[in-house]
Amino acid sequence: GQQVMQIPQYQHVQEGEDFTTYCNSSTTLSNIQWYKQRPGGHPVFLIQLVKSGEVKKQKRLTFQFGEAKKNSSLHITATQTTDVGTYFCAGPRWVNSGYALNFGKGTSLLVTP
Amino acid sequence: GAVVSQHPSWVICKSGTSVKIECRSLDFQATTMFWYRQFPKQSLMLMATSNEGSKATYEQGVEKDKFLINHASLTLSTLTVTSAHPEDSSFYICSAWDRGLWTGELFFGEGSRLTVL
Numbered sequence: 103g104q105q106v107m108q109i110p111q112y113q114h115v116q117e118g119e120d121f122t123t124y125c126n127s128s129t130t131l132s133n134i135q136w137y138k139q140r141p142g143g144h145p146v147f148l149i150q151l152v153k154s155g156e157v158k159k160q161k162r163l164t165f166q167f168g169e170a171k172k173n174s175s176l177h178i179t180a181t182q183t184t185d186v187g188t189y190f191c192a193g194p195r196w197v198n199s200g201y202a203l204n205f206g207k208g209t210s211l212l213v214t215p
Numbered sequence: 216g217a218v219v220s221q222h223p224s225w226v227i228c229k230s231g232t233s234v235k236i237e238c239r240s241l242d243f244q245a246t247t248m249f250w251y252r253q254f255p256k257q258s259l260m261l262m263a264t265s266n267e268g269s270k271a272t273y274e275q276g277v278e279k280d281k282f283l284i285n286h287a288s289l290t291l292s293t294l295t296v297t298s299a300h301p302e303d304s305s306f307y308i309c310s311a312w313d314r315g316l317w318t319g320e321l322f323f324g325e326g327s328r329l330t331v332l
Contacts, residue, residue, distance in 0.1 A: 133319060144308055145259065147320040190258065192321075197264045198272050200312070202249050203321055207258045 104129045106193050108206030115213055121178040123209035125191035132194055134167055134174045135203065140187045148176075148189075181213045217243045217313035221324030228299055229332055236294045236327045238309030244289035245311035249321070250282075253306040265292040265309075299331045 105128040115121055125134065133152045137145040149158055151167035151174060158165045164177045178185055188210045192203040218241040228234050238248055246267045251259040263284055264272040271284035281303075283295040296303055308326040 135319065135321070137321075144323040144326045145321075146323070150319040195261075200247055200264075202261050202264060204261070205251075205259045210256070 104193060104195050104204055106191060106204050106206040108191055108209055110209055111207060112210045113212070115181050115211070117183060117213050117215050118180050121181050121185070121211055123176050123189050123191075123211075125174045125176075125206050127172045127193050129193075130171050132171075134171075135192045136165060136174075136176055137190045137192060137205075138187050139190065139208070143187075145190060178211075181211070183213050183215055185211060186213050187211060217241075217311075217322045219245075219309060219311055219322045219324040221309055221327055223327055224325055225328050225330075227330045227332065230300050231298055233295055233297045234299055234329060236296075236307055236309075236329075238292045238294070238311075238324050240290045240311050240313075240322075243311075243313040243315055245292075245313075246289060248286060248292040248309055248311045250284065250292075250294050251308045251310065253308060253326075255306075259308065262294075262307075265294075267292075296329065299329070301331045304329055304331045 107126045135150045136148040139145045149165050155169045156167040162179045166175045188208040190205045190208040192205045194201040195204045220239045222237045248265040250262045252262050253259050262277045265284045265286040267286045273279045286292040306328050310321045310323045
């Protein structure tokens with residue numbers, strides 16, 4: 103079945119440094135989504151990428167979807183302590199009543215001031 | 216955006232007892248809801264798909280008799296952990312699509328942290 107892999111598992115940076123997490127799927131994806139989960143919280147939607155080679159920006163966050171639609175990345179420029187959390191990528195997987203999301207293992211980001 | 220509410224947020228129970236967790240879509244109707252489970256510092260694993268008015272669809276390896284799911288209305292799905300044991304201690308999160316918005320975003324409840332003593 104479809105597997106979504108994410109690296110690194112953990113990343114510890116100093117405030118102001120950049121951060122990147124990478125996501126790879128074993129199958130071609132129709133779209134890929136990114137979520138952020140703060141410690142003790144629930145996942146919150148960040149973005150959805152649909153087109154091959156798509157690049158989207160949200161302030162300091164840049165999301166890319168690979169040409170083959172099997173990989174994606176999230177890059178944060180000049181991290182801040184508010185960026186702390188776990189970032190998950192997720193790909194759609196068909197279930198009998200529609201589709202659910204298959205989540206990667208996530209990358210936990212720790213930012214120290 | 217759409218709001219999904221989950222209750223209770225925290226529950227502690229004795230081994231052998233059953234616990235019910237409720238998931239409600241507050242401002243939209245959800246014919247399908249998803250129940251995920253998350254162990255500490257791990258990913259979200261899909262347990263089952265809850266379908267309004269019909270049986271839930273369970274993922275491979277998830278015991279349907281242990282994790283009873285009921286989706287009696289378009290705004291409420293419940294997960295009952297029956298005869299809970301310490302290994303069932305986990306963070307259970309429900310989620311749903313708002314098909315009226317159809318932004319592709321999956322809306323999550325706040326999660327329910329279960330501790331079985």
